[in-house]
Amino acid sequence: MTAIIEADGLGIRFVRNRRRQLRLRELIVHRGARDPDAGRFWPLRDLSFRVEPGETVGVVGRNGTGKSTLLRLIAGVLIPDEGTIAVHGRVAPLLELSAGFSGDLTGRENLYLVGGLHGLSPAYLRRHFDEIVSFAGEQVERAIDTSVRHYSSGMKVRLGFAVIAHLPHPVLLVDEVTAVGDAEFRAKCYATIERLLAEGRTLVLVSHNDKDLTRFCRRGLYLDAGRLIVDGTIDEALAAYADAAQR
Incomplete structure (x- = not known):
């Protein structure tokens, strides 16, 4: 093998x-x-x-x-x-989970950004968007269209984990x-x-x-x-x- x-x-x-x-x-x-x-x-x-x-x-x-x-x-x-x-x-890295996030972008925009950096297509992310956000929890779900700079560190980690956990790698x-x-x-x-x-x-x-x-x-x-x-x-x-x- x-x-x-x-x-x-x-x-x-x-x-x-x-x-x-x-x-x-x-x-x-x-x-x-x-x-x-x-x-x-x-x-x-x-x-x-x-x-x-x-x-x-x-x-x-x-x-x-x-x-x-x-x-x-x-x-x-x-x-x-x-x-x-x-x-x-390919590697799914559950390392620094908020790495790659831009504070100037919303949670929604960062989801597409980080998912894209790890090879997920926009079509895949659209299909699984609700599932990913729901996985991240109610706090993130309510703030998904808010700038990430206003997120707590825990909210960033939750969103990062939710994205990486959906990688098929x-x-x-x-x-x-x-x-x-x-x-x-x-x-x-x-x-x-x-x-x-x-x-x-x-x-x-x-x-x-x-x-x-x-x-x-x-x-x-x-x-x-x-x-x-x-x-x-x-x-x-x-x-x-x-x-x-x-x-």
Whole structure:
């Protein structure tokens, strides 16, 4: 079977304090001889793994170990500096759910904008418009023709989730989405993820909630200091994480 996600030697490099400008004196004294790697670090390096179609994978680790960065590499939001990441299918990213919204546009206009950015046709969005807005909840439904700048952060997340949840794409990326919103919204999140998995979608989930990870995932990747330490069952990955946290 052909893997739907393939990472080989994957790595990405960031720069701390990107806005810092060298003073004239530093430029004159060092004359370009400063360490070119100063301030640079690798949030992820040398990751290799394969995900088969229909697999459910939880990514486990402390804050700052590259979990969300990995999802953004899979989504194509970030480009690796080393190695390769290949995704054989379109991605439905439940990541930053209000990303792509324009505060100058109404909820209705943003629905078409974000849906279009993810490949949904205007005809599809027209057919499913009422369904999407209803899913987002009564608050969003009442304000759908109001500028999004007047929406609360929760309303933006609800609308973003409603749009992304209607994508037919085979790969589902989820980053702590169920930590946002009230109990009713979380219940919708859970039900939607379960429905999508029942359809055979592939899931990569980042969460600090062990119950969410064991509920949705069978396989686990445990990351530490940007390296893949454990690739096994979700229970094995969680056990390794718990053991490291106690040291």
